[in-house]
Amino acid sequence: MKSSLHTLALAAALTALAGCATPPADRAPAEINLVAINDLHGNLEATKFTYTGVADKAPRTVMAGGIDTIAGALQQWRREDSELLLVGAGDMVGASPALSAMWADEPTIAALDMLGLAVTSAGNHEFDGGRKELLRQQHGGCDSPRPDKACQFDAAYGGAKFGYLAANVVEADSGKTILPAYRILEAKGVKIAFIGAVLKGTADVVVASGIAGLRFLDEAEAVNRLLPELRAQGVGAFVLLVHEGGRTVTPFDQQYCDNLEGDLVPIVKRLDPAVKLVISGHSHKGYLCRVGDTVVTQAQMGGHMLSRIKLMVDRQSGKIVDVDARNVVIEQGAYPAEPKVAAYLASVRERSNRELAKxxxxxxxxxxxxxxxxxxxxxxxxxxxxxxxxxxxxxxxxxxxxxxxxxxxxxxxxxxxxxxxxxxxxxxxxxxxxxxxxxxxxxxxxxxxxxxxxxxxxxxxxxxxxxxxxxxxxxxxxxxxxxxxxxxxxxxxxxxxxxxxxxxxxxxxxxxxxxxxxxxxxxxxxxxxxxxxxxxxxxxxxxxxxxxxxxxxxxxxxxxx
Structure with a gap:
């Protein structure tokens, strides 16, 4: 009897040790997969892109981007993880090719909805048509400062399904934001707060009359103020989508540079240390860098590349414990075009080319x-x-x-x-x-x-x-x-x-x-x-x-x- 009890106790101890080596599934960190895009600028079609990656001995020039190929890449990656989240860092529209610009960028917004974009920060080019046009693009309608372009592609424009975010753009009188400051998304059972910000110098690069009555606040201060509010909602994972950028001589696909320069760097240095990932835009550079303990990414522009990012989130604390990021060139032919998006692109071309070819x-x-x-x-x-x-x-x-x-x-x-x-x-x-x-x-x-x-x-x-x-x-x-x-x-x-x-x-x-x-x-x-x-x-x-x-x-x- 004593021998039997001893055997049972030993078996229990071994089981406990095994449990320590392999934590239960509900205690293992959650793996959250993100894809980030910035500065699309209405580039619905692929364009020439010259780049030099870590493994390249000489510059390569390819046709890259195009919403059909981007959709194909996303379709493939969503087969690997159906809860993948697509997010943006501003300038999805504005300074666009005629294919999009002639229709007030409404085809690009529709395409981003088809791609499954969840949220994006506003960029300075989202303010090209002023506050009124930005809000129309978000919420829909035809009352536009560009009546010759708005609602010309489709008679009824319903607005973007994805959300624009801007924590640091407020009414001068009330101090209230004109767009949501953040959105909490959930994947793998954990909450992630995506906070949006646009460069505080936006007023210097857009038409003054369109932003009358608005203030563009310090980016880091606007973000840091939100964290107590977010923590009160049970969120411990914070990602900043900021339309401000930097530059580095390090190749776009090298993990990870430590020599990032530019206006973005002091912003990142002043962020609350809990912000472990900053997805950036504006400077049209591709990079994967670290500023202190924070990973900072950017995916060039025009849809030429996308950032694939993996977050490991502790399920108990809800905090990000690890970030892995890489930039992927979206070369034409590397991913089969997604049929529905390819058909939509063809329809935009057909509608547009009759006018543009004149x-x-x-x-x-x-x-x-x-x-x-x-x-x-x-x-x-x-x-x-x-x-x-x-x-x-x-x-x-x-x-x-x-x-x-x-x-x-x-x-x-x-x-x-x-x-x-x-x-x-x-x-x-x-x-x-x-x-x-x-x-x-x-x-x-x-x-x-x-x-x-x-x-x-x-x-x-x-x-x-x-x-x-x-x-x-x-x-x-x-x-x-x-x-x-x-x-x-x-x-x-x-x-x-x-x-x-x-x-x-x-x-x-x-x-x-x-x-x-x-x-x-x-x-x-x-x-x-x-x-x-x-x-x-x-x-x-x-x-x-x-x-x-x-x-x-x-x-x-x-x-x-």
Whole structure:
């Protein structure tokens, strides 16, 4: 009897030891699979993508992205985990190709719903049409500041099924957020809070009138304030979706860089340590990095890559205990296109191409480049500035300026160097309107010097100027600029004189860190869209027998060494 009891006790002890080695299933960490996308910018179709990964000896160029292939990849990964969550880090729409932009980006929002996007932070480009348009895109309806585009693809637009998040965008008067700050999602029986934020500098890069009455708060402070509220709801796992980015020389697929730089880094450093994962956007870079104990990811842009992320969450505490992330290039052919999404893309193409294929005018060269010599002028910058000036002449305009980032792609021509409507729209997709104002010669001189404020020229490039306006500049060892020899139509700029200046409404509000434009007086809101001024200019130049696109014989902006 004693022997039998001893045997039973030994067996029980061995069973207990075995239990310690292999915890019950309900005590093992939960494995949560995420896929992250950022900065899609309405790229419904695949585009060329050049990259160099860890294993590549030379750069590779492939066709990557496209909603049909993205859907195919997601379908394959959901077979591995049916509870996989697709999330975003902003700029899903805005600065989009004509295929999406001509329909107020409604086809892209519908495509994201088909992909199963759960939530995304708002990005700065979600505010391109202002608060009213962002809320319409979320909730539906046809009351839009872009009536020529909204509800034109489908007569009834129902809004996005996924949720936009913005913890740091509030009403100036009430302090209330205009979008939800977070959403709690559940997978594998655990709760995860996805918190959204957009760069606090959004007001500098969107049209001021569209965000009147809004404040963009510090990103880290807005996030940290939410954690007690979330913990009270039983949440211990926090993921930040932030439309702000960084940069690194480390390859996009290397795990994990420790040299991330840029505006995102100080934000991450000030986050509550419980935020173990930051999914970022805005800088259009691919990276997998660590900032302290926090994993920070970004998946380039345009749907070229997706971030696959695995979270291990402790079931007892609800906290993230491990993060594994990798970036995957979504190369055409690597994943079979998902049939329903491919059929939808085909329908968008068919509807769009009839309109986009319409010819506009012949230009002088197959491609007018938006790329300049360093931060100086470009052939396309000259062309757009000239088109702006021509359209604004009835309002007394004497000179026009154009921001380089407002020109999104090279102006490409088809057979016979004929530009189509779609190719023109790809160049100027924002639908900005032209404003004419008075500035003194002294204000114009100050404006030119503002181009080098805080080294922003390295990011935004110099303003592009219209024909007849020239100047020279010199940079000292500290990067401070001295502007000289400013002329208009051959005459030196008179600091005391008043000049009529034409710009788009984005610049007119003082955006892109050009506050001088906001001081312009005697304003004329022309209502002329920049794309209409461009196409009218191309038509007129062809009619005159001088097709547009050739660079000027002499540069308008010259750097003195």
């Amino acid at each position: 010819p506009v005018a012949r230009i002088a060269v197959p491609t007018v480049s938006r790329s300049g010599d360093g931060a100086d002028e470009s052939a396309l910058g000259n062309l757009v500035a000239d088109a702006t000036l021509m359209a604004a002449l009835p309002y007394g305009a004497q000179v026009a300026f154009m921001n380089r980032d407002g020109i999104r792609q090279h102006l490409e021509a088809g057979p016979g160097n004929v530009v189509s409507k779609g190719q023109a729209l790809a160049t100027l997709p924002f639908g900005n309107t032209l404003v004419v104002m008075d500035l003194t010669g002294a204000q114009l001189r100050t404006l030119l010097e503002q181009q080098w404020v805080a080294d922003k020229v390295q990011v935004r490039g110099l303003l592009q100027v219209s024909e007849g306006f020239t100047y020279r500049y010199r940079l000292d060892a500290n990067g401070k600029a001295t502007v000289s020899d400013v002329t208009l139509n051959g005459a030196p700029l008179d600091d005391g004189a008043t000049y009529r200046v034409a710009v788009n409404n984005f610049l007119a509000g003082g955006n892109d860190a050009f506050p001088m434009f906001a001081k312009g007086t005697n304003r004329a809101e022309t209502g002329i869209r920049d794309i209409d001024s461009l196409t009218a200019f191309l038509v007129r130049r062809e009619q005159e027998g001088k097709p547009a696109g050739l660079p000027p014989a002499q540069p308008r902006i010259r750097r003195i060494q």
